[in-house]
Amino acid sequence: MTGVWISDPIFWLIALPALAVSGLLMQMVLSLFRCCASFTLRGKPIQLKWWMIPATSCLYCLVWGMAIAYAVFFTP
Helix, strand or coil: CCHHHHHCHHHHHHHHHHHHHHHHHHHHHHHCCCCCCEEEECCEEEECCCCHHHHHHHHHHHHHHHHHHHHHHCCC
16 A cells, blocks of 8 residues: 555545544534533534444444545555
8 A cells, every 4th residue: 555545536535424424423422521412413403312322433433444445455
């Protein structure tokens, strides 16, 4: 793997949603320390359910895993 993967547009098509999921997961975890345990998504407050953080964590691992696998195995 060389430094070419950083300029590959297909990598960024995979990595940008991964960055969005990372931000959402961070917002969910930080909302646990507020009084209501709610976070905002598109301006609407959303109450956390028990399954939201584990599901987002799995999605986080899946999407970042795809980005890393593409960078390692499919770039010249």
